[in-house]
Amino acid sequence: MGTVVAERPAVRDSGLNRLVGQPEGTRPPGKRWGKAPKASTGVERAGDRAARRLATAAGATILVALAGVGLFLLARGLPAVRAGQGDLPEGATSFWQLAGPLAFGSVWAAALALLFAIPVAVAVALFISMYAPRRFAGPLGATVDVLAAIPSVVYGLWGLMVFAPMTAGLYRWLSDHMGWFPLFAGKPSATGRTILTAALVLAVMVLPIIAAVCREVFLQTPALSVEAALALGATRWETIRLAVFPFARSGIVSGAMLGLGRALGETMAIAMVLSPTPFLMSVRLLNNTNPNTIAASIAQNFPEAYGMEVNALIGLGLILFVITFAVNYLARRVVARSQPGA
Amino acid sequence: MPKAIEIASLNAYYGSFHAVADVSLTIAPRSITAFIGPSGCGKSTLLRTLNRMHEVIPGARVTGSVLVEGQDVYGSGVDPVLVRQRVGMVFQRPNPFPTMSIKDNVLAGVRLQRRRLSKGEANSVVERSLRSAGLWTEVRDRLDKPGASLSGGQQQRLCIARAIAIEPEVLLMDEPCSALDPISTLAIEELMAGLKATYTVVIVTHNMAQAARISDKTAFFTIDGARKPGRLVEYGPTAAMFSEPNQQATADYIAGRFG
Numbered sequence: 144m145g146t147v148v149a150e151r152p153a154v155r156d157s158g159l160n161r162l163v164g165q166p167e168g169t170r171p172p173g174k175r176w177g178k179a180p181k182a183s184t185g186v187e188r189a190g191d192r193a194a195r196r197l198a199t200a201a202g203a204t205i206l207v208a209l210a211g212v213g214l215f216l217l218a219r220g221l222p223a224v225r226a227g228q229g230d231l232p233e234g235a236t237s238f239w240q241l242a243g244p245l246a247f248g249s250v251w252a253a254a255l256a257l258l259f260a261i262p263v264a265v266a267v268a269l270f271i272s273m274y275a276p277r278r279f280a281g282p283l284g285a286t287v288d289v290l291a292a293i294p295s296v297v298y299g300l301w302g303l304m305v306f307a308p309m310t311a312g313l314y315r316w317l318s319d320h321m322g323w324f325p326l327f328a329g330k331p332s333a334t335g336r337t338i339l340t341a342a343l344v345l346a347v348m349v350l351p352i353i354a355a356v357c358r359e360v361f362l363q364t365p366a367l368s369v370e371a372a373l374a375l376g377a378t379r380w381e382t383i384r385l386a387v388f389p390f391a392r393s394g395i396v397s398g399a400m401l402g403l404g405r406a407l408g409e410t411m412a413i414a415m416v417l418s419p420t421p422f423l424m425s426v427r428l429l430n431n432t433n434p435n436t437i438a439a440s441i442a443q444n445f446p447e448a449y450g451m452e453v454n455a456l457i458g459l460g461l462i463l464f465v466i467t468f469a470v471n472y473l474a475r476r477v478v479a480r481s482q483p484g485a
Numbered sequence: 486m487p488k489a490i491e492i493a494s495l496n497a498y499y500g501s502f503h504a505v506a507d508v509s510l511t512i513a514p515r516s517i518t519a520f521i522g523p524s525g526c527g528k529s530t531l532l533r534t535l536n537r538m539h540e541v542i543p544g545a546r547v548t549g550s551v552l553v554e555g556q557d558v559y560g561s562g563v564d565p566v567l568v569r570q571r572v573g574m575v576f577q578r579p580n581p582f583p584t585m586s587i588k589d590n591v592l593a594g595v596r597l598q599r600r601r602l603s604k605g606e607a608n609s610v611v612e613r614s615l616r617s618a619g620l621w622t623e624v625r626d627r628l629d630k631p632g633a634s635l636s637g638g639q640q641q642r643l644c645i646a647r648a649i650a651i652e653p654e655v656l657l658m659d660e661p662c663s664a665l666d667p668i669s670t671l672a673i674e675e676l677m678a679g680l681k682a683t684y685t686v687v688i689v690t691h692n693m694a695q696a697a698r699i700s701d702k703t704a705f706f707t708i709d710g711a712r713k714p715g716r717l718v719e720y721g722p723t724a725a726m727f728s729e730p731n732q733q734a735t736a737d738y739i740a741g742r743f744g
C-alpha cells in the first residue's frame with residue numbers, strides 16, 4: 144500500500160544547467176504582456192485606477208520629455224543649417240560640411256564597436272548562462288554587471304594610456320601584410336590613436352551591457368524547448384541553436400540597441416583616444432587622420448562656442464537624435480519580420 | 486525472445502534523494518509497455534533514464550545498466566547524444582519549437598544528423614513522419630505555418646512525428662495524452678497501435694483504462710511514503726495484470742482503492 148504523493152509540476156523546474164528560467168514557455172519572444180483585463184463588473188477598483196493613472200502618467204512623462212528634447216533641438220539647431228562660414232565651428236563653410244563627416248564618424252565608430260562587441264557579448268552571456276559551472280556563473284555575472292557600470296572616462300584613460308600604445312605594433316603589421324585591404328590602406332599610425340582603437344575601446348565599453356542583457360534573455364529560455372532539443376539528440380551547442388537563440392533574438396537586439404546608444408553617445412572615450420581630422424570622411428582604420436564623431440565634437444567645441452556655433456552644435460545633436468531613432472526603428476523592423484507567424 | 490530493452494538493478498537519484506530503487510525488467514521489441522503507478526513513484530524518472538535525459542538535471546545520477554538492443558547506454562564512452570537519437574521521447578506537454586514551421590519542426594532532429602538534405606528527401610521525410618503520426622491530412626497544406634498554430638492534440642502528434650522522423654528504435658512517451666482532450670487522446674491511442682509495428686514503445690500513463698487498451702505489458706510501480714524511493718511492484722502481460730494481479734497493492738491501485 145503506498146501513499147499518493149503530490150504530483151510535482153509537469154515541467155522540471157530544476158535546472159538543466161540553468162537553461163530553464165521560464166518553465167511554461169508561453170510568453171512569445173518580443174511580445175509584451177497584453178492589456179490587463181478590465182474588471183469584469185465594469186467598475187474599476189481604486190487600486191486598479193491608481194495603478195493605471197500612475198502608469199499612464201509615467202508613460203506620458205517620457206513622451207513629453209522626448210518631445211521637449213526634440214523641440215529644443217529643432218528650435219535651436221535648425222537656424223544653423225543655413226549658417227555660413229564664420230558662424231560655424233572649426234571654420235566650416237556650411238553646416239553639412241561639418242555635420243556629414245561627423246555623422247559618418249559616429250555611425251562608423253559605433254557600427255565597428257557593435258561588430259566587435261556583439262559576438263563576444265553573446266559568447267560571454269552563453270558561457271555564463273549555459274556553460275560555466277554554477278559556482279562561477281554567479282560571480283561572473285556580477286562582474287559583468289560591474290563592468291557595465293564603470294564610467295566612460297575610465298575606459299578613455301585606459302584606451303589612451305594602455306591600449307592605444309599596444310595597438311601600434313599590430314597596426315604596422317596589418318598595414319605591412321594586409322595593406323591591400325582597403326580598410327587597412329595608408330600609413331599606419333605610430334601612436335595607435337586611430338578610429339579602430341576608438342571603436343575597440345567603445346566595444347569594450349558596450350560589451351558588458353550587451354552581455355548582461357543577453358544573459359538575462361538566455362536564462363528565460365523555456366525548459367520545454369530545451370528538453371525537446373536534447374531529446375532529439377542535440378548537442379549542447381545544437382540545443383542552443385534550436386531552443387535558445389530563437390527565443391533570444393529580440394532580446395539580443397535590445398541589448399545591442401542599448402550598446403549602440405552608449406556607443407553613439409560616447410564622448411569622453413572617443414575624445415581622449417581619437418586623433419581627429421576636421422571634415423574627413425574615410426573608412427580607413429589605421430591612419431593618423433580619422434573622422435571625428437558628433438558626440439566627441441560637441442564636447443570638444445562646446446566650451447569655446449558662442450552665438451551661431453552653439454546652434455550648429457545643437458544641430459549636430461539633432462542629427463544624432465535622428466540617427467538613434469532610425470537605427471532603433473530599423474532593428475525592430477528586422478526582428479519583427481524574422482519572427483514566423485508574426 | 487529478442488529483447489529491445491533490458492533494465493538491470495537500476496537506481497536513480499536527484500542529488501541525495503533516491504527516486505527509483507533497484508528496478509530490473511526486460512521489454513520486448515515492437516511492443517507497447519505501460520508504466521503505471523501513483524504520482525511521484527518515479528515513472529517519469531525511470532523513463533528518462535532510458536534515453537539518458539535524467540542526467541541533464543543538475544545533481545541527477547543513475548546506477549545500474551540499461552541495455553538497448555544489447556548495448557549498455559551507460560557504458561563507458563557511450564555518447565548520450567547518440568543514445569537519444571536511438572531512443573526518442575515525447576513529453577507530457579506538447580513542445581514543438583514555437584518559432585519553427587510545422588515542416589521545420591518535423592525536420593529538426595533529422596537536420597542535426599544530416600546537414601545536407603535535398604528538398605525531395607526532406608519532403609518525403611516530412612510526409613512519412615506526419616503520416617505515421619496521423620497528422621498528414623490535417624496539415625498537408627499548411628506545412629509552413631508555425632507549429633504553435635496547431636491545437637494541443639495536433640501539437641502532440643507533431644511532436645510524435647518529430648520524434649519518429651529520425652527513425653529511433655525506441656519511443657518513450659511520458660503521459661502523452663494527459664494534457665489533451667478525449668478526442669485527441671483517442672487519435673493518439675489509435676496511432677500507437679500502428680507505431681508498435683516499427684518501434685518499441687514505452688508509455689507512462691495515469692489512465693488505467695488507457696494502459697489496458699493499448700499496452701501489451703504493464704509495469705506497476707509504487708512508493709512507500711514521501712521521500713521514499715519508488716519501486717517496481719509487478720510486471721507482466723497487461724491482460725493478466727488487470728484481471729488477476731499477483732500483488733494486493735496492484736489490485737488496490739487498479740480498483741481505485743488507493744491512498
Ligand SMILES: Nc1ncnc2c1ncn2[C@@H]1O[C@H](COP(=O)(O)OP(=O)(O)O)[C@@H](O)[C@H]1O
Pocket residue numbers: 148150151155156157499502504522523524525526527528529530531542712715
Ligand atoms: N528535477 C527533480 N529534482 C528533484 N526531485 C525530483 C525531480 N523530478 C522528480 N523528482 C522527485 O522524484 C520522485 C519521482 O518523480 P517522477 O519520476 O516525476 O514521478 P512520476 O512520474 O511517477 O509521477 C518524486 O518524489 C519527485 O518529487
Ligand SMILES: [Mg+2]
Pocket residue numbers: 528529530659689
Ligand atoms: Mg511523471
